[in-house]
Amino acid sequence: MEYSREVWEERPAEERLKDCKEFRLPFSRDKLCEQGARCMDCGIPFCHSHGCPLGNLIPDWNDMVYNNRMKEAINLLHHTNNFPEFTGRICPAPCEKACTLSINDAPVAIELIENEIIEYAFAQGWVTPLPPVETTGKKVAVVGAGPAGLAAAQQLRRAGHALTVFEQDERAGGLLTFGIPDFKLEKNIVVRRIEQMVAEGVDFKYGVKVGEDISVGYLKTEFDAIVLACGARVPRDLQVPGRELDGVHFAMDFLTQNNRRVNGDPIPASEEITARDKIVVVIGGGDTGSDCVGTSNRQGARKVYQIELLPMPPDHQEPWNPSWPDWPAILRTSSSHREGCERMWGIATAELKGNGKVQRIIADEVEWLTPGTPGGRPWMKIKEGGRFELEAELVLLSMGFVHVEHGKLINELGVGLDERGNVKTDDYGVTSVEGIFAAGDTRLGASLVVRGIATGRKAAIACDRYLMGDSFIPDTTLL
Numbered sequence: 058m059e060y061s062r063e064v065w066e067e068r069p070a071e072e073r074l075k076d077c078k079e080f081r082l083p084f085s086r087d088k089l090c091e092q093g094a095r096c097m098d099c100g101i102p103f104c105h106s107h108g109c110p111l112g113n114l115i116p117d118w119n120d121m122v123y124n125n126r127m128k129e130a131i132n133l134l135h136h137t138n139n140f141p142e143f144t145g146r147i148c149p150a151p152c153e154k155a156c157t158l159s160i161n162d163a164p165v166a167i168e169l170i171e172n173e174i175i176e177y178a179f180a181q182g183w184v185t186p187l188p189p190v191e192t193t194g195k196k197v198a199v200v201g202a203g204p205a206g207l208a209a210a211q212q213l214r215r216a217g218h219a220l221t222v223f224e225q226d227e228r229a230g231g232l233l234t235f236g237i238p239d240f241k242l243e244k245n246i247v248v249r250r251i252e253q254m255v256a257e258g259v260d261f262k263y264g265v266k267v268g269e270d271i272s273v274g275y276l277k278t279e280f281d282a283i284v285l286a287c288g289a290r291v292p293r294d295l296q297v298p299g300r301e302l303d304g305v306h307f308a309m310d311f312l313t314q315n316n317r318r319v320n321g322d323p324i325p326a327s328e329e330i331t332a333r334d335k336i337v338v339v340i341g342g343g344d345t346g347s348d349c350v351g352t353s354n355r356q357g358a359r360k361v362y363q364i365e366l367l368p369m370p371p372d373h374q375e376p377w378n379p380s381w382p383d384w385p386a387i388l389r390t391s392s393s394h395r396e397g398c399e400r401m402w403g404i405a406t407a408e409l410k411g412n413g414k415v416q417r418i419i420a421d422e423v424e425w426l427t428p429g430t431p432g433g434r435p436w437m438k439i440k441e442g443g444r445f446e447l448e449a450e451l452v453l454l455s456m457g458f459v460h461v462e463h464g465k466l467i468n469e470l471g472v473g474l475d476e477r478g479n480v481k482t483d484d485y486g487v488t489s490v491e492g493i494f495a496a497g498d499t500r501l502g503a504s505l506v507v508r509g510i511a512t513g514r515k516a517a518i519a520c521d522r523y524l525m526g527d528s529f530i531p532d533t534t535l536l
Contacts, residue, residue, distance in 0.1 A: 060091045062163035062376070070396045074355055077239040077319045079146075080392050089173050092166045093122035099157040103382040104167060105535075108155030110511040111144075112533040113137045115152060115167055122170055131178035134171065137533040139208045140250060140510060142179070143233060145172025146242050148507045149344075155382035163376035179249070186256035189217040195524045198223060198280040200267050200466065203231020204506045205497025206286030207250070208513030209520070210259050212530050213284075216521050220259045221280070225266040231288060233506070235313040238348050240355070240392075244320065268465030277470075282492045282520050285480060286513060287466065289498035293456040295340065299409030306330050308341070308349050308455035315352050332358040336448050338418055339363040340406055341455030344391075349453045351393030361398045362447060366437075368425050369402035405439065409452065418447045458503040477502055484536065486516030494520050511536050 065081040067073070073080045096119035104115045114133055121130035134141050145168055156164035178184050195218045199210045202224035214220040228234050230247040255261065265271060267287075276283055292307045294300070311330050318324050332353035339349045342365030353361050373379055373387040380386070394400065408419040422443030425435045460478030461467060467480065473489035475481040479502050480495040482488050488495050496516035497509035511534040521528035 060095050062095065062166055063088055063092060064166050064169050067392060073240065074396060077355060079243050080240050084169060084173055086177075089170065090123055090125065092170055093119045095158070096120065096123070096165045097157060101157070103155040103157055104152040104165070107382045108150075108152035110151075110505075110508045110534060110536050111137050111514075112511075112535045113152065113171070115165075118174060119165065119167075119170060122174065127174065127177050127181075128183060130174045131183055134174055136531060138171075138510065139211050139514070140204065141171050141175040142246050142250070143204060143242070144168075144507050144510070145175060146246070147233075147237055148505065151384055151507075154378045154380075154384055159378040160381050161377050164378070184253065186253050187215055188257045189215055191217050192219070193217040193525065195219065195281045196221070196279065197282045197284065197520060197524075198276050199284045199286055200276075201231065201286035201288060201497070201499070202226075202229035202261065203286060203288055203497060203509060204233060205499070205509035205513035205516075206231070206284065207254065208510045209284045209286060209494075209496050209517045210513075211254055211257070212514055212517035213520060214254070214257050214259050216517070216525075216528070216530055218521075218524065222259060222261045223265045223267050223271070224261060224263050225287075227263050229261055229263070232309075235316050236309055236345070236348075237316075238312065238352050239316065239319050240351060241348070244316075268469060273466060273469040282494065282524055283470075284486075284513075284516050284520055285461075285466075285470075285472070285488075285493065285495040285499045286497045286509075286516075287461060287499055289458040289460055289479065289501075289503045290462050291459040291478075292454065293459050295406060295454050295456065297406055297408055299411065299415065302409055302411045302415040303413060304411070304415040304450060305409060305452045306454065308339070308345050308453045311453050312345070312348055312352060315356070330451075332356040332361075332451050334359055335450035336360045337362070337451045337453065338447055338449040339453045339455055341365065341457070342367065342400070342402070343455065343457065345457075346453075346455035347391040347393045349455055350398045351391075351396060353451075353453075354393070354396050354398075358451075362401060362449075363394075363398055364401045364404040364406070364420065364447075366405055366423070367402065405437070407444070409449075415449055415452050418449045418452065420445060420447060458498070460502060461499045484515065485519035486512060487519050492523060494523075508536065 102116045118130040118133050150168040152167045153164040197218045199206045199222045210220050229251045337353045337358045339346045370388045405421045405423045422440040473481040480500045482500045486494040494516040496512040518528045518530045
């Protein structure tokens with residue numbers, strides 16, 4: 058009742074487009090206390106029970122921030138979340154949509170408070186390695202060093218097991234490192250957490266693709282348990298004429314290369330994907346597409362379009378959530394969109410054309426019709442006379458991911474798959490093969506970082522129980 062919602066201010070667009078540094082400005086401690094004070098301690102914390110897959114104890118650390126009990130706040134935050142510096146930057150914050158204030162007012166700035174707690178803790182030197190007091194003699198292999206694999210590895214190492222993480226890329230972090238642009242998450246944020254895990258005794262093996270560089274048999278022989286956290290790397294493709302033209306790329310290839318470039322890694326000229334001085338069309342309206350928009354503008358694109366097959370959602374301008382406590386289907390405009398982008402809705406790509414290289418897109422306007430039967434799914438109809446062309450010199454396919462790669466690792470382990478092609482598990486990540494567990498996008502399909510961390514923690518509990526008969530790893534997640 059006394060304070061209004063405030064969040065980070067952003068660096069001016071004309072300034073931030075000249076670099077790849079984070080676009081948010083620092084937030085003052087005095088204002089942070091005020092934001093913590095906005096929490097009502099409502100007694101039925103939907104933010105915790107409905108909105109947060111990790112089960113973060115949000116009202117509790119809101120109150121601690123308000124009362125300047127920051128060390129208690131970080132201890133409580135770490136009790137449920139291994140990496141609040143990741144979720145505090147890139148989570149879409151379903152907790153805020155479920156905040157009780159969001160019934161008729163702007164929600165508590167939960168993501169802001171979470172991020173400021175962990176950054177203050179790092180600044181004060183409170184985030185230190187926590188190696189196990191005793192070791193168990195058990196060895197666990199984690200395949201994949203994304204958020205799910207990192208969470209599982211840290212929890213299991215702290216439980217006393219010997220931990221080896223196998224990562225096919227040259228650095229840890231998965232999409233945190235190679236997918237999400239630096240302007241949303243600078244990579245030193247990931248590096249400092251990996252350094253903590255190394256100090257705790259986690260052994261990282263980089264440039265190792267299990268099933269090819271080392272055999273699945275070696276993994277099963279050398280380790281007492283295996284946690285699969287290798288992501289959902291198979292992208293959804295665009296099956297239209299002209300897909301084979303030069304200049305048509307998957308979004309993640311474009312983003313990964315740019316992240317390597319920002320890191321200073323050499324990029325062979327023959328493999329370079331650049332938006333410089335080009336008209337860019339991003340196909341797909343989600344967060345990855347938005348990241349392509351921001352990256353294209355930083356590379357110096359002449360014009361950027363983002364087209365989406367689905368209709369434009371309602372443009373809800375009010376601060377509250379019209380679908381409380383559920384996630385609202387409303388128009389979202391990211392910082393990247395505000396930097397310069399023409400967004401188009403209800404557009405189906407029919408053909409890509411060019412002379413060896415893509416030069417234009419042939420597309421149709423579509424409409425989505427409500428089914429005549431209750432419970433039926435809406436269906437798409439191409440509008441008569443709605444065909445048009447867009448000039449395009451770089452086309453980025455950002456239509457999501459299908460499932461985990463069905464390579465030697467998955468096939469030779471023999472784990473069961475669900476109807477979508479992901480590894481089938483129970484709620485704790487237990488697969489159909491004894492001693493093998495799965496977490497993150499490997500079992501969920503493409504999902505949120507917060508869900509990856511949550512399922513990594515769940516898989517750690519199941520793995521620990523398998524190895525020891527019981528587990529003392531905190532079971533806080535609400536998945």
